[in-house]
Amino acid sequence: MLLVILExxxxxxxxxxxxLAAVRARLDVFGVTVLALATALGGGVIRxxxxxxxxxxxxxxxxxxxxxxxxxxxxFSFHPQVARLRRAVQLLDAxxxxxxxxxxxxxxxxxxxxxxxACLIGMTTGIGGGAMRDVLLREIPLVLRxxxxxxxxxxxxxxxxxxxxxxxxxxxxxxxxxxxxxxxxLLALWRRWxxxxxxxxxx
Numbered sequence: 779m780l781l782v783i784l785e786x787x788x789x790x791x792x793x794x795x796x797x798l799a800a801v802r803a804r805l806d807v808f809g810v811t812v813l814a815l816a817t818a819l820g821g822g823v824i825r826x827x828x829x830x831x832x833x834x835x836x837x838x839x840x841x842x843x844x845x846x847x848x849x850x851x852x853x854f855s856f857h858p859q860v861a862r863l864r865r866a867v868q869l870l871d872a873x874x875x876x877x878x879x880x881x882x883x884x885x886x887x888x889x890x891x892x893x894x895x896a897c898l899i900g901m902t903t904g905i906g907g908g909a910m911r912d913v914l915l916r917e918i919p920l921v922l923r924x925x926x927x928x929x930x931x932x933x934x935x936x937x938x939x940x941x942x943x944x945x946x947x948x949x950x951x952x953x954x955x956x957x958x959x960x961x962x963x964l965l966a967l968w969r970r971w972x973x974x975x976x977x978x979x980x981x
Contacts, residue, residue, distance in 0.1 A: 785881065786845050788874025793818035793846035794860060795871060796911045797853035803915050807854050813911055814850025815843070821906030825882045825899055829889050872930075872963040876956030879904035879931040883938040884952055893939035900935035901928060904959075926966035926973060934959035 796817025800810040819836045826834035836842040853860050860867070882903025886896035905928050909919040921928045934955040941951030965971070 784873075784877055786841060787870065788877045789818040789842065790845050790849045791867060791870040791874045792878075792907050793849035794853050794867060796846075796907070797850040798857060798861060799911055799915060800850075801854060801857045807851070810854045811847055811850040813914060814846045814853070816914060817907040817911040818846035818849070819843075819907065820910035821878060821882070821903040821908075824906040825885065825903040828899055828902070829886060829891065831889075868967055869964065872960045872967075873956075875904045875927070875931060875963060876934055876959035879934045879959055880938050880952045880955040883935045883955070884948060887939065887942050893943055896942075897932065897935035897939050900938065901931045904928075904931040904934075923975075926962065926971050929973065930959050930962040930966065933962055 793814035797810050797814040799817075800813035803809075805813065819834075819842065822836045822842075823834045826832070826836075879900045881900075883896045883900030885903075886899040887893070891899060905919075905921045908927075909921060912919040937955035937958055938951055941948070941955075
């Protein structure tokens with residue numbers, strides 16, 4: 779039950795980030811709700827499609843649809859107040875990312891995927907929704923141009939996959955992977971770390 783609640787919290791936070799981006803892009807209420815749903819559920823849908831889970835899990839359980847839809851509507855109505863909670867949203871986003879990537883990796887391993895495939899699927903689970911959000915807004919996905927986001931996700935996936943290879947208990951390993959993702963993500967935000975980009979392109 780606790781894991782389900784935490785997952786729904788992560789979905790709500792991802793939905794809020796999508797809805798805020800949609801509000802800034804001046805989309806109407808329908809567009810804001812669609813962006814909230816795509817950001818919150820996109821990674822999980824991609825995961826299930828890659829793993830052959832049909833229909834995707836998030837589309838068969840009503841709370842997984844209701845929570846991001848309501849979050850989108852709330853953000854649409856109270857976006858100035860939500861925007862002021864930037865630090866809290868970033869913290870919850872990091873926690874959501876940790877939960878999503880470790881959950882995605884564990885799901886892939888449980889369905890028989892090899893460790894390297896499980897890592898890629900786990901990372902996609904965490905970053906897929908945000909990438910889908912940016913594509914719908916006709917932007918280069920944020921994870922491809924700045925911030926330590928995908929790297930943090932991949933580190934968590936490696937912990938889960940490594941623990942599986944070593945035969946370690948799944949629960950503590952997933953918790954450790956999630957904690958690592960959160961720590962790296964928050965440290966990157968605090969230190970303003972960005973992945974390196976190519977230099978000399980203006981020459």
